[in-house]
Amino acid sequence: MGLQRELESQGQWxxxxxxxxxxxxxxxxxxxxxxxxRPFGSYRFHEYWEFFCLGVSFTGLAIRVMxxxxxxxxxSGRNTKSQLAAxxxxxxxxxxxxxxxxxxxxxxxxxxxxxxxxxxxxTVYTLAYWIYYERIMFAEEQxxxxxFGATFEEWARRTPAFxxxxxxxxxxxxxxxxxxxxxxxxxxxxxxxxxxxxxxTAEHWFIDGRxxxxxxxxxxxxxxxLSYLIVRSIKKNTQWLEQPGR
Numbered sequence: 001m002g003l004q005r006e007l008e009s010q011g012q013w014x015x016x017x018x019x020x021x022x023x024x025x026x027x028x029x030x031x032x033x034x035x036x037x038r039p040f041g042s043y044r045f046h047e048y049w050e051f052f053c054l055g056v057s058f059t060g061l062a063i064r065v066m067x068x069x070x071x072x073x074x075x076s077g078r079n080t081k082s083q084l085a086a087x088x089x090x091x092x093x094x095x096x097x098x099x100x101x102x103x104x105x106x107x108x109x110x111x112x113x114x115x116x117x118x119x120x121x122x123t124v125y126t127l128a129y130w131i132y133y134e135r136i137m138f139a140e141e142q143x144x145x146x147x148f149g150a151t152f153e154e155w156a157r158r159t160p161a162f163x164x165x166x167x168x169x170x171x172x173x174x175x176x177x178x179x180x181x182x183x184x185x186x187x188x189x190x191x192x193x194x195x196x197x198x199x200x201t202a203e204h205w206f207i208d209g210r211x212x213x214x215x216x217x218x219x220x221x222x223x224x225x226l227s228y229l230i231v232r233s234i235k236k237n238t239q240w241l242e243q244p245g246r
Contacts, residue, residue, distance in 0.1 A: 009139075021132050022109065028124060032116040033202045039117045050200060053114045057192050060107025061185070067093045067100045068184045070172035072245055088148045090155045092172030097164040098141070098156065102133050108192055115199045137161060183241040186231035193224035 038046040070092045093100040106129055113125040141161075144152045158168065197217050204212040235241050 021129070025125060025128055028121055029113075029116070029199075032118040032121045033199070033206055036116045036118065036203055036206055038207060049117060050115060050196070053111045054196050055111070056114065057108045057111030057196065060104040060109075060111065061188055061192050063093065063100055063104035063107065064188060065181050065185055067104065069176040069178065069181045070174045071180075072174060088144060088151055088155065090151075090159070091170050092174075095159065095170035096166055096168050098159050098161045099133075099137050102137065103162060103164070106133075108188075111192075112195050112199060115196070116203070177243055179241045179243055182231050183235055186228055186235075190224045190228040193220055197221045 039049055071089055071094075072087055097103055106126075109125060109129065110122060113122045141152075141156065145156075159165065197220065200214070200217055201211060204210065231241075
C-alpha cells in the first residue's frame with residue numbers, strides 16, 4: 001500500500017472515531033490538574049486567565065456556528081460514519097479556510113488545554129490534534145477531489161486548509177439560519193460550558209482542597225443545561241427546527 005493510500009485509509013478510520021480524541025488525551029488533563037497552581041500565585045490573574053481560556057473555546061464555538069448557519073444539508077464534515085457531500089461549500093467561512101469545523105474544534109479544545117497553565121499540555125494537545133486530524137482532512141479531501149474534480153482543485157488552490165486567509169472572504173451563498181444552528185450546535189454549547197465548569201471545579205479541589213461554588217460558573221452551567229433541554233425537547237417533539245435543504 002502506497003503512503004498516499006495508507007494515509008487515506010487511516011483518515012477514513014479516524015473520521016469515524018474522531019469524536020473520541022478528547023478521551024485519548026483526558027489522562028494528560030488529569031496530570032496537569034493534579035499539579036496545577038495559581039499562575040504567579042495570583043488569584044486575580046487566575047480568574048482572568050480562566051475567562052480568557054473560556055473566550056478561546058467560545059471563539060471556536062462561534063466558528064462552528066458561523067459554519068453551521070449557512071451550509072446546506074448533506075455537507076462534508078457533518079456526517080459521522082462515511083464521507084458524504086452533495087455539494088461543495090466554497091463561500092462564507094469556507095472561502096477563508098477549507099476545514100472551518102476542525103478549526104473550531106481545535107480552538108474549543110485549546111481553550112480547555114490552556115486553563116491549567118501548563119504549557120506542555122497545550123503543546124501536546126496541538127501536536128496530537130494535528131497528527132489526528134491531518135489524516136482525516138487528507139481522506140476528506142481525497143473524497144471531495146474525486147467528487148468535484150476541477151472545482152475542488154481550484155477552491156483548494158486559493159483556500160488554505162487550516163490557517164484562515166481572511167482577505168479571501170466571500171459572502172455565503174445561503175442566508176444565516178438560526179434554526180439550523182440550534183439544531184446542530186446545541187450540544188456543543190453545553191459541552192463547552194460543562195468542560196470549563198468541570199476544569200474550574202477540579203482546579204479548586206486540587207488547589208484549595210475543597211469544592212468552591214462561584215455564581216458565574218453556576219449560572220453559566222445552568223444556562224447551558226437549560227438551553228440544551230429546551231432545544232432538545234423542541235427538536236424531538238416538533239419540526240420547528242427543520243428547514244428544507246438545510
